[in-house]
Amino acid sequence: MTDAGRSTASGYDSDIEAAIREHHPALITYITAGDPSLADTKAYVEALDRGGADLIELGLPFSEPVAEGATIQAAINRALEAGTTPEGFFELVADLETEAPLLVMTYYNMLLQYGAEPDVRPFVERAAEAGLSGIIVPDLPAEEADPLRAACDDTGLDLVFIIAPTTEGERLDRIMSHVSGFAYVQARLGTTGARANVSGATHDSLARLSEYDVPKAVGFGVSEGDHAAEIIDAGADGVIVGSALVDIIAAHGPAGSETASRSVASSAAPGDAAAALEAKAEELKRGARRGADSITDDHDE
Amino acid sequence: MSMEREHDDESASGRTGTFGDYGGQYVPEALMPALQELEDAYERYVLENEDGFMDEFRERLRDFGGRPTPLQRADRLSERYDRDIYLKREDLLHGGAHKLNNALGQVLLAKYMGKERIIAETGAGQHGTATAMAAAHLDMPCEIYMGRTDVNRQRPNVYRMRMNGAEVNPVEAGSGTLKEAINETMRDWATTVERTHYVIGSVVGPHPFPKMVRDFQAVIGDETRTQIRETAGRLPDSVIACAGGGSNTMGTFHAFVPDDEVALYAVEAGGSSLEIDEDAGLAPNSATLSTGTDGVLHGAMTKLLQGTDGQIVESHSVSAGLDYAGVGPELSYLVETGRVVPATVDDDAALDGFHRLSRLEGIIPALESSHALGYLERAAGPAGETAGGHRPRDEGHGDLGDLVVVTVSGRGDKDLETVLEETETRDLEAAPDVEVFDG
Numbered sequence: 001m002t003d004a005g006r007s008t009a010s011g012y013d014s015d016i017e018a019a020i021r022e023h024h025p026a027l028i029t030y031i032t033a034g035d036p037s038l039a040d041t042k043a044y045v046e047a048l049d050r051g052g053a054d055l056i057e058l059g060l061p062f063s064e065p066v067a068e069g070a071t072i073q074a075a076i077n078r079a080l081e082a083g084t085t086p087e088g089f090f091e092l093v094a095d096l097e098t099e100a101p102l103l104v105m106t107y108y109n110m111l112l113q114y115g116a117e118p119d120v121r122p123f124v125e126r127a128a129e130a131g132l133s134g135i136i137v138p139d140l141p142a143e144e145a146d147p148l149r150a151a152c153d154d155t156g157l158d159l160v161f162i163i164a165p166t167t168e169g170e171r172l173d174r175i176m177s178h179v180s181g182f183a184y185v186q187a188r189l190g191t192t193g194a195r196a197n198v199s200g201a202t203h204d205s206l207a208r209l210s211e212y213d214v215p216k217a218v219g220f221g222v223s224e225g226d227h228a229a230e231i232i233d234a235g236a237d238g239v240i241v242g243s244a245l246v247d248i249i250a251a252h253g254p255a256g257s258e259t260a261s262r263s264v265a266s267s268a269a270p271g272d273a274a275a276a277l278e279a280k281a282e283e284l285k286r287g288a289r290r291g292a293d294s295i296t297d298d299h300d301e
Numbered sequence: 302m303s304m305e306r307e308h309d310d311e312s313a314s315g316r317t318g319t320f321g322d323y324g325g326q327y328v329p330e331a332l333m334p335a336l337q338e339l340e341d342a343y344e345r346y347v348l349e350n351e352d353g354f355m356d357e358f359r360e361r362l363r364d365f366g367g368r369p370t371p372l373q374r375a376d377r378l379s380e381r382y383d384r385d386i387y388l389k390r391e392d393l394l395h396g397g398a399h400k401l402n403n404a405l406g407q408v409l410l411a412k413y414m415g416k417e418r419i420i421a422e423t424g425a426g427q428h429g430t431a432t433a434m435a436a437a438h439l440d441m442p443c444e445i446y447m448g449r450t451d452v453n454r455q456r457p458n459v460y461r462m463r464m465n466g467a468e469v470n471p472v473e474a475g476s477g478t479l480k481e482a483i484n485e486t487m488r489d490w491a492t493t494v495e496r497t498h499y500v501i502g503s504v505v506g507p508h509p510f511p512k513m514v515r516d517f518q519a520v521i522g523d524e525t526r527t528q529i530r531e532t533a534g535r536l537p538d539s540v541i542a543c544a545g546g547g548s549n550t551m552g553t554f555h556a557f558v559p560d561d562e563v564a565l566y567a568v569e570a571g572g573s574s575l576e577i578d579e580d581a582g583l584a585p586n587s588a589t590l591s592t593g594t595d596g597v598l599h600g601a602m603t604k605l606l607q608g609t610d611g612q613i614v615e616s617h618s619v620s621a622g623l624d625y626a627g628v629g630p631e632l633s634y635l636v637e638t639g640r641v642v643p644a645t646v647d648d649d650a651a652l653d654g655f656h657r658l659s660r661l662e663g664i665i666p667a668l669e670s671s672h673a674l675g676y677l678e679r680a681a682g683p684a685g686e687t688a689g690g691h692r693p694r695d696e697g698h699g700d701l702g703d704l705v706v707v708t709v710s711g712r713g714d715k716d717l718e719t720v721l722e723e724t725e726t727r728d729l730e731a732a733p734d735v736e737v738f739d740g
Contacts, residue, residue, distance in 0.1 A: 063582070063612040064480065064598060066487045067329045073474060085610055108327055109597045113611030118595045139597070141333045143316050144325055164331035166494065171333060189331055190492035 015101045016055060016134050016158045016181035020215040023054040025288040026238030027228070028182075028217050029281060030105060031245050032059040032075035034084025036253075038092045040273070044249065047274035049098040051281025054238070056098060057136065060089050060106035067138035069193030071243040074250065086114055086123070093130040101133035103160065103181075108140045111148065124151040134158035134181045142175045149178055162186050163209065165201040172208065182215040184240065187222065187231075194243040195221035198230045206235045225287025232291025241284055248276045318508020319602075320634035326507040327597045328487070335494040340509045342414045347406075347516055354413055358406055358517075365438055366395045366405060368520065372528035372706070377661040382681040384701070385533065388664070389525050389708045391549065398667060398711030399521060399549045400431035404500060406517030408435040411498035418493065419443040421500040422486040424451055424479030424545075425621035425669075426458025427711060428502030433467035443467040446486045450477035451621060457715060476615045479625050483599050503546025504629030507600030511551075511629050518552025525706055526556045538702020539564040542710070543672040544643070545587060545623035547632040549710035558640060564702070567632060568676040570618030571645035579608040587616040589628040590636045590643035603630040619648040619723055620668035620716070650675035652723055655713060656731035667711035668719065677707055 012018040020026040029048045033041045045056055061079040065072065093102060104127055115122030127135065134157055140148065142161060152159040158181030165188060167175065176183065185206065188199035202218055209216050218231045219240030228239040252273035318324050318340075326336055346354035362368040370390045378386040391399035408419055419436045421443070423429025429445040436443035445467050452459055452471045462469050475481040483506075490499040504511045504518070522540075529537055540557055544550040544567040557563045572586030584606040586592070593604035598613055606614050606626040616626045635641040646654070654674030659665045666674060681701050713720070724735045 063475075064484055066484050066599075067491070069488070077474075080612065107597075109605075109607070109613075110611045112596055113607065113609065138329055139327050139600075141326060141328065141330055143333070144327055146316070162330045164329070164333075166331050166334045168334070171337075175330070186331060189494065191488045 014133065014156070014158050014181055016103070017215060019054045019101050020182055020217065020238050024237055025232040025292045026054040026215075026217065027052055027281060027285045027288055028055040028057060028219070028238050028240040029053040029245055030057040030059060030240065030242030031249065032061060032072060032079050033089050033092060034061060034079030034082050035075040035246070035249055036078050037082050038084060038088055042092060042096060043274045044277050045096055045098060047278040048245070048281050049100050051278035052285035053100050053281050055103065056100045057103045057105045057240070057242070058089070058093070060086060060104050060110055062107035062110050065107065067191055069191035069243065071194065071246050071250070072192050075246045086110065090126055090130040093132055096131070102131065103134040103136055103158075104132050105136040105138070108137050111137065120148045121151045124148070124155050124157060128155040128157055132157065134160055136160040136162070136184060138162060142171070142178045145178055152180070160184050163205060165189050165205055168208065176212050176214065179214055182217050182238065183209060183212070185209065185216050185218045185236065187218050187220040190220070192220055192243055194223035194247060198222075198227050202231060203234050210235065225283040225290070228284050228287035229291035229294065232288045233294050239284065239288055245277055245280060248280060249273055252276065318512065320631045321637065322595070323602050323630035323633045324508055324511060325602050326600060327602070328507045328600045329491055331491045332494060335490070336507055336509070338414070342410060343509045343513045346410055346413050347513060352413065354409070358409055361405055361409065361438075362402065362520065366401050367393065369524045369528075370394055372525055372532065374532070375662050378658075378677070381661070381683070382677065384681065384703045384705060386677070387529060387533070387537070387704075387706045388662075389521060389553065389706060391521060392664065392666065392670070392709045392712035396427075396431050396434055397714065398427045398431065399518065399552060400427045400502065400711070401434065402520055402552065403502065403514050403517040403548060404428065404431035404435040405438070407498065407500040407513070408432065408439050408441055411500070412439055412441065414498065416496060416498040417442070418497040419500055420446070420486055420489050420497055421502060422446045422479065422482035423458075423502060424448070424482065424624060425715065426451065426455040426462070427622055427715070429467070429469070430458050430461045430465070432500050432502070433462040433465035436467060437465040444470060444489070446470050446472050446482045446489070448472050448477035448479065448482045451479070451482070454719070455621060455715065478615070478621075480613065487599070503548040504551045504631060505546045505599055505601060505603070505627055511601065511631055514548055515551040515555055515631065518548050519555040521549065521552040521708065522554060522556035525553065529704070529706060533704055535704070536560055536563050537704045537706045539566060540706045540708075541566045541568060541673045541676055542708040543568045543623065543669050544590060544628065544632060545570070545625050545669060546627070547629035549708055551629055551631060553708045554635070554641065558635070565641045566676060567636070567641050567643050568672045569643060569645050570620055570623040570651070570672055571647035572617045572619070573648055575645065577606065577608070577614055579614070582608065582612060582614050583617070584614045584626070585617045586645070587618045587623045587625055588645045589626065590632060591645050593628070598627045601630045604628055604633040604636075619651060619719065620672065622667065622669040622711075623672065644676055646672045646675035646679065648723070649727055649729065650679060652720065652727065653729045653731045654678060655716075655720055656724070656729060656733065659713075660731060660733070664709065665713040666709050667713045668716045670708070670710045671713070673707050677701075677705070681705070
């Protein structure tokens, strides 16, 4: 990825917005960097890119992930145990060549501590240099976001905000005035984690957001192609899938060059994780397209 | 309630609840409306006494809690240190620690707000038991999150919570202590926020918790200030309180902050060493104010024990109630401005303080409070007899003045097993021969 042409070639404000608009309905995937190793993450990201992910979020692990459910907490623990550091993360990002733009999802203290003094700017500059297109910070509400918004503006990075089922009125306006790239619509109250069905709150949230022009993607609990279809049918521009992919990585156990699997009795062959991720991405992307087709059908009728 | 030392600078962005650069609201978006609702309730009921909230709170603190607690002259300590030593006896509050002040205030507030369910985190179990008592007293369903390690080492408190009808949910993540319990309680709250109130146990977390908890605990210092003027005829030269998250510290200090002539000492757990082992992700201490660096944890900008990358490290103290990698943002601010002097007392000196108060005064203090007593010994004790620890920043020993107040934040019944185990392995000046306990 290059920094060039972020806003001009496509006619959109950023390559993240372009990725969603041009590949509508978009599939946005999340995995935790360093789970179980950064070398594995590279293979997994490339597999998701092949499988049809239009945007890829990479979690930079933080020791206190208060917004995460059990699945991603466990992934973050594995990544921290593997010694994942911010610098190792940025080197991985710089090394990746994907069609899908990349975002980093991490907690505010990780941004603050990257430089010598508590300040978000060194992190944001390094993120831009490594080739990231955007940042999501789940513990940073709009009220505290002025310093990060300014740093992102100066470097051309998008700053994505989460819209919760409880976000309404004045607060919704405030967030939507800060957001760029896309609005991350939290499908339900609670933490991240795969669920068996799509929440009714999703429909309400999308209705509240319909008057805003920014692309909307729905996450928290999305795990199957049918969910993707339903969410796109409800009016979202994209779906965000994390825990269902992290489950696949966890089920395949340690793999890759750094953690040789010879002593690990794992039920599935480690090398299959990448293939399984690619297949899952394809399933989700197909689901999203079904949702989009059903909207078209509705209009045709 | 005096507001002149607040430092709110609400900007166009809506940033609020700050003390200088510290404080703020760093939480998932889903919780922001709940914090605003709580802020509104705090202003109406606590600051403005709407519907007589504060009157009911004070009445219940008196009748249910047993307030006011005494300010007692400690005669033998006064003799030992050749000055007047007074003890603020929060150990005599119902439940055996200062924690009830806050728990009762918040559970009552939740009731006024129309919430239907109480959740809380607990480390040593003192806040959990106080919350369980308050919830039973006020007829509210209550669930407590407690790290697995703490559940195992604080059994009696687990039983007390269950006796009062609370559910105790062990948290298996990480080292199974307070930090993980807070994470898990925040996750519960993010899921159930519309009908649940989260009773945070200290002056930590996002605004308005640091101010609200301080205001509920400020009764400690308000009483002390009145009591010392009645008995000694003047304000003390210095006030000493232990500091973990900082609720008894802020509760004790708040009334004295404007009194520049009163020195305020916040005594932290020095543990076994003040160095951080970054590779192991471990700080063998909980000396956040003394050694921490600025960052964001559990909703607030404050001083933290963290590695250079920003990962929070595991803290340690012989006292479970001080064992936390963060500290209240207002305390960080007061230390930064020089109003509060931080000091550390290591495990040995705290245990020594425990035994000294037990033997000289007939009061078995909590291990948390024992740190404040350990500091008293180091700063004012007979020459050549001081146990380990570190000098406070920019202050020498022996400058506490002639009139000293020490807050005994809780009683030590909960700590007896730990104290016996830890005393056996050490050479402590004030300790009895613990072998007799085996017989």
